[in-house]
Amino acid sequence: MQYCKRCSSVCEDHLHRCPNCNSNKLRKALEDDYVYLQRADVYTAGRLEGLFTENGIDCRLEPYGKGRPAPLYDSEVMPTDKSVFVPFKDLQEARDLAAALYREMEADEPKEEEFEDMPRRKRILVQALSAIAFILLIMLAVFAADAAAGWLKGLFGLG
Numbered sequence: 674m675q676y677c678k679r680c681s682s683v684c685e686d687h688l689h690r691c692p693n694c695n696s697n698k699l700r701k702a703l704e705d706d707y708v709y710l711q712r713a714d715v716y717t718a719g720r721l722e723g724l725f726t727e728n729g730i731d732c733r734l735e736p737y738g739k740g741r742p743a744p745l746y747d748s749e750v751m752p753t754d755k756s757v758f759v760p761f762k763d764l765q766e767a768r769d770l771a772a773a774l775y776r777e778m779e780a781d782e783p784k785e786e787e788f789e790d791m792p793r794r795k796r797i798l799v800q801a802l803s804a805i806a807f808i809l810l811i812m813l814a815v816f817a818a819d820a821a822a823g824w825l826k827g828l829f830g831l832g
């Protein structure tokens with residue numbers, strides 16, 4: 674593998690330019706080169722750091738976009754995002770660990786149907802039922818008033 678001195682990513686040996694930043698400052702990757710693993714939001718970067726430390730991988734976090742063109746209009750990128758770097762010798766293990774963490778985090782995420790859809794349907798049902806109950810109450814009041822009026826009229830012999 675080759676190491677790009679400009680963006681710290683690694684690429685295949687046969688390439689003449691870095692596929693990430695197009696730089697031609699490539700050299701053979703060394704075991705202790707810190708190579709760019711991925712971008713991560715602050716929370717994920719923290720979890721990755723903990724996970725790597727647990728597994729004896731010495732990772733480095735840097736603000737994302739440092740030393741590379743900042744994607745200003747990319748709504749996916751937060752200003753607090755981090756770039757995660759790991760030693761080249763641990764790159765494959767780091768990738769595997771990161772993939773496992775992402776799978777785990779996806780599994781943790783609440784399913785929209787269960788947590789969003791059901792209460793919404795329930796709310797609509799409750800609203801509909803209370804609207805019907807309100808109409809019934811009004812009708813009852815009208816009938817009661819009508820009946821009471823009739824009864825009073827009868828009582829005083831006005832009918």
Ligand SMILES: [Zn+2]
Pocket residue numbers: 677678679680681682691692693694695696
């Ligand atoms: Zn590069």
